Amino acid sequence: MKIREINAMRGPNYWSVRRHKLIVMVLDLEKMEEFPSDKIPGFSDRLQKMFPTMYSHRCSVGTPGGFFERVVEGTWMGHIIEHIALEIQTLAGMDTGFGRTRDYGEHGVYNVVFSYMEESVGRYAAEAAVAICEALIANEEYDLEPDIQRMRELRESSRLGPSTGSIVEEAASRGIPWIRLNQYSLCQLGYGANQKRIQATVTSETSSIGVELACDKEDTKYLLEQAEIDVPRGDIISRESSLEEACRYVGYPLVIKPIDGNHGRGITVDIQNYEDAVVAFNAAKEVSRRVIVEKFITGEDYRLLVINNVLVAGAKRTPAHVIGDGKQTVEELIKEVNSDPRRGYGHEKVLTQITINDLTKTIIKDAGKTLETVLEKGEQLILKDTANLSTGGTAEDITDIIHPANVSMAERISKIIDLDICGIDIMTSDISQPLSETGGAVLEVNAGPGFRMHLAPTTGLPRNVAAPVIDKLFPKQGDTGRIPITAITGTNGKTTTSRLIAHMAKMKGYRVGYTTSDGVYIQNRLLMTGDCTGPASAEFVLKDPTVNFAVLECARGGLLRAGLGFKNCDVAVVTNVAADHLGLKGIHTIEQLARVKAVIPETVLPDGTAVLNADDDLVYEMRRNLNCNVALFSMDENNTHIKALQRKGGITAVYENGYVTICKGEWKMRIMKAEHIPLTYGGKADFMIQNVLAAVLVAQVHGIRIEDMKMALETFIPSAAQTPGRLNLFKFENFSILLDYAHNPAGMKALKQFSDKLDATHKVCIIAGIGDRREEDNNMIGSIAAEMADEIIIRQDKRLRGKTEEELIKMLDDGIKMANPKMKTTIIPSEKEAITHAVNTAKNGSLIILCSDVVPDALELVQKFKEQEANGEKIFAE
Numbered sequence: 001m002k003i004r005e006i007n008a009m010r011g012p013n014y015w016s017v018r019r020h021k022l023i024v025m026v027l028d029l030e031k032m033e034e035f036p037s038d039k040i041p042g043f044s045d046r047l048q049k050m051f052p053t054m055y056s057h058r059c060s061v062g063t064p065g066g067f068f069e070r071v072v073e074g075t076w077m078g079h080i081i082e083h084i085a086l087e088i089q090t091l092a093g094m095d096t097g098f099g100r101t102r103d104y105g106e107h108g109v110y111n112v113v114f115s116y117m118e119e120s121v122g123r124y125a126a127e128a129a130v131a132i133c134e135a136l137i138a139n140e141e142y143d144l145e146p147d148i149q150r151m152r153e154l155r156e157s158s159r160l161g162p163s164t165g166s167i168v169e170e171a172a173s174r175g176i177p178w179i180r181l182n183q184y185s186l187c188q189l190g191y192g193a194n195q196k197r198i199q200a201t202v203t204s205e206t207s208s209i210g211v212e213l214a215c216d217k218e219d220t221k222y223l224l225e226q227a228e229i230d231v232p233r234g235d236i237i238s239r240e241s242s243l244e245e246a247c248r249y250v251g252y253p254l255v256i257k258p259i260d261g262n263h264g265r266g267i268t269v270d271i272q273n274y275e276d277a278v279v280a281f282n283a284a285k286e287v288s289r290r291v292i293v294e295k296f297i298t299g300e301d302y303r304l305l306v307i308n309n310v311l312v313a314g315a316k317r318t319p320a321h322v323i324g325d326g327k328q329t330v331e332e333l334i335k336e337v338n339s340d341p342r343r344g345y346g347h348e349k350v351l352t353q354i355t356i357n358d359l360t361k362t363i364i365k366d367a368g369k370t371l372e373t374v375l376e377k378g379e380q381l382i383l384k385d386t387a388n389l390s391t392g393g394t395a396e397d398i399t400d401i402i403h404p405a406n407v408s409m410a411e412r413i414s415k416i417i418d419l420d421i422c423g424i425d426i427m428t429s430d431i432s433q434p435l436s437e438t439g440g441a442v443l444e445v446n447a448g449p450g451f452r453m454h455l456a457p458t459t460g461l462p463r464n465v466a467a468p469v470i471d472k473l474f475p476k477q478g479d480t481g482r483i484p485i486t487a488i489t490g491t492n493g494k495t496t497t498s499r500l501i502a503h504m505a506k507m508k509g510y511r512v513g514y515t516t517s518d519g520v521y522i523q524n525r526l527l528m529t530g531d532c533t534g535p536a537s538a539e540f541v542l543k544d545p546t547v548n549f550a551v552l553e554c555a556r557g558g559l560l561r562a563g564l565g566f567k568n569c570d571v572a573v574v575t576n577v578a579a580d581h582l583g584l585k586g587i588h589t590i591e592q593l594a595r596v597k598a599v600i601p602e603t604v605l606p607d608g609t610a611v612l613n614a615d616d617d618l619v620y621e622m623r624r625n626l627n628c629n630v631a632l633f634s635m636d637e638n639n640t641h642i643k644a645l646q647r648k649g650g651i652t653a654v655y656e657n658g659y660v661t662i663c664k665g666e667w668k669m670r671i672m673k674a675e676h677i678p679l680t681y682g683g684k685a686d687f688m689i690q691n692v693l694a695a696v697l698v699a700q701v702h703g704i705r706i707e708d709m710k711m712a713l714e715t716f717i718p719s720a721a722q723t724p725g726r727l728n729l730f731k732f733e734n735f736s737i738l739l740d741y742a743h744n745p746a747g748m749k750a751l752k753q754f755s756d757k758l759d760a761t762h763k764v765c766i767i768a769g770i771g772d773r774r775e776e777d778n779n780m781i782g783s784i785a786a787e788m789a790d791e792i793i794i795r796q797d798k799r800l801r802g803k804t805e806e807e808l809i810k811m812l813d814d815g816i817k818m819a820n821p822k823m824k825t826t827i828i829p830s831e832k833e834a835i836t837h838a839v840n841t842a843k844n845g846s847l848i849i850l851c852s853d854v855v856p857d858a859l860e861l862v863q864k865f866k867e868q869e870a871n872g873e874k875i876f877a878e
Helices: 030-034 043-050 052-056 066-073 077-091 119-138 145-158 162-173 208-215 217-226 240-250 274-285 330-338 358-366 404-417 466-473 494-507 535-543 556-562 590-602 617-625 640-647 686-701 706-715 745-755 775-788 805-819 831-840 855-870
Strands: 002-010 021-028 099-103 109-115 178-180 186-189 196-199 234-237 254-258 268-271 291-295 300-307 310-318 321-323 380-382 394-397 421-428 441-447 485-489 512-516 519-522 525-529 549-553 569-574 604-613 629-634 651-656 659-664 667-673 728-731 735-740 763-769 791-796 824-827 846-851
Touching: 002 119, 002 556, 021 077, 021 119, 043 052, 043 066, 043 119, 052 066, 052 077, 066 077, 077 099, 077 109, 077 119, 077 145, 109 119, 119 145, 162 178, 162 186, 162 196, 162 466, 178 535, 196 466, 208 217, 208 404, 208 441, 217 234, 217 404, 217 441, 234 240, 240 274, 240 291, 254 274, 268 274, 274 291, 300 404, 300 466, 310 404, 321 330, 404 421, 404 441, 485 494, 485 590, 494 512, 494 549, 494 686, 494 706, 512 535, 519 535, 525 535, 535 549, 535 556, 556 590, 569 590, 569 686, 590 604, 590 617, 604 617, 604 686, 629 640, 629 686, 640 651, 651 686, 659 686, 667 706, 686 706, 686 745, 728 855, 735 745, 735 855, 745 775, 745 846, 763 775, 763 805, 763 831, 775 791, 775 805, 791 805, 791 831, 805 824, 831 846, 831 855
Parallel strands: 485 549, 485 569, 512 549, 569 604, 604 629, 629 651, 735 846, 763 791, 763 846, 791 824
Antiparallel strands: 002 021, 021 109, 099 109, 178 186, 186 196, 234 291, 254 268, 254 291, 300 310, 300 421, 310 394, 321 380, 421 441, 512 519, 519 525, 651 659, 659 667, 728 735
């Protein structure tokens, strides 16, 4: 078996609009296509022995053990690999269960689709599942444990931590979209100009001064002392020569810690003599240049969490420890503690397993014990020097018993240090009594405190401490941090429609970011070039903090490769569906292509609108799976679909009596005559009128007035600046050049329809075969060109995309001969030379129809010719 490719979906996709995290592996079974599971002796028994927990897989049978029944009956290896990939993720602590295996459209090749929780783990699971299946087929031993451990490690290295994850989950539950901005914990909540950012539990609204103060324990302690907050006596030193005097001043027992450390690094507690103090000082110096020598306060370790100056949770923390039973050694007791099902690797469970590292061995040694020591019954042995959950500690929720005086003190501290999210460490014998009565003290104030102990305490009530964070960042009821998003898809017309909608929104006063097949624009400033119709380009716009209106062109390629770059949109437009790119990425029929395009309208929010082409049956059928409003457009006001929606009071746009008209129900609101809209070239370009109809519907549902639509349409001029490569007509003294991006049969037909209406003594068409299209598609391009022109020049695309130059020329030539065997045809591979030849041999009054795939290069050359003519120079190319 051979893996052809592995793609990770990260948003709504062809396989599922709701399940965004999917691995799509293209798997060639090769010879195993002829050997389903029932034809391999012993395979089913070996599979059940290796994965007894797969009994829970119901599969299509619908009952426990259903998958095993399928294996016994006989099923293909792609299906089995799908289940293995899901199961090994579950065994590694990531319980996920969606999968499907479908024919790719080639003999023995399948799309193996399954869900993942972390992308790196999903990709690893895909490869591991194939290797495991091959071992089972060959009856070879296979050790699962290294794979399981590797997936755990990958998860811990790539997942969001529990604090960040809880905030993101809370945001998502409220409909607030989010984007991870780096490989760590920096995340964006909301889109564009309405975004907020978090990094762990530090927010974009956290005071930088507050963070600086919290990180400087000397300043923190000074400010708290000045505010009459109980803090332990202490001193700050940077040299060992000052240590003895500091110890005398503070008095034993004491604690030594780095001044700007975190996560318990370099802290030593309960120091009883100077010799131990020297060791502790050196440990702290490895973390920080300056060191705190502080009175060791006895009692319990408490963490109080204050968010937006309100105490929201409290926890009593206990360091990792074991309690003797008079029988087992320390090492055996640790293993017993780790056997608790609540303990797992890293952050995968409520508790973390206790590791025996050098620090643990040192602490055990300092206590006069070894790993082989048998503790007396009831004797407690501390194994770590801090109470952090990440080192195996435990936490008990005590929120409801905190004394009001301590609550008030904590909230006051958050204002003194000026932190919106604040963790306060307190040592006291009884948190239900005021610190002043117990002799307790505030030990530390933390910026970016961990939430794990409050979200999932070992005992006590879990607290949703992420909720008040979101309440602070998005205080208005129902605020989702979104910006208006319009997504456009279809076979032809996407880019022009996107540009026109963006132009309308900009005229309305929005700061618009939009993506197209020729680049990404922020307020009409081109910031990225090339085909930018995929998820990365969409995210680029949605991450830009200056944008408050997004227009996103969405093509099939990016959607099949990674899914959409957004979860939901407010308005979706589907211009049309025609045969294009068929035979690629497992999409072989126009119905499959329509299913790909349908993903976009299916992401529209319930109160949003899908704008569909009523003249295209495949597009019109998309309405059946939508949970949103539907608006229709048509070039025929008597279209039955249009009439049906009008009778229901719906919104439509039609071309009637020469007018572009919006209808609310059956009431007409004429915008303007099509012939007065520059984009339509005096009403000659029907497909441009169609694009206008879609755009005005979008404007209507976004609340843009008719007067503003009209102004936008009048100022949107078809040109190299506003619509590059889309019906750019250049008039020279003796001939004209019509440059267009037509690159499929549907686009060529529309171009022919328009060019037929243009007066010309002679028409020359420059075309190229496209390597990733089917032979019949290239044949059709040639045939349409032959019907459109009097002469054809065949050039070569910059990218051959898997075909040879000779193959592509033959496909076009065959198509030309089908339509007109006597057509004059010239082959000039270089686009630059082909254009130059056409210009230099142009007849008086002729029209050169240039179909270009690299629009910027072609535009630059044509504009150079215009400049040469304007300067009275002879037209030539260097």
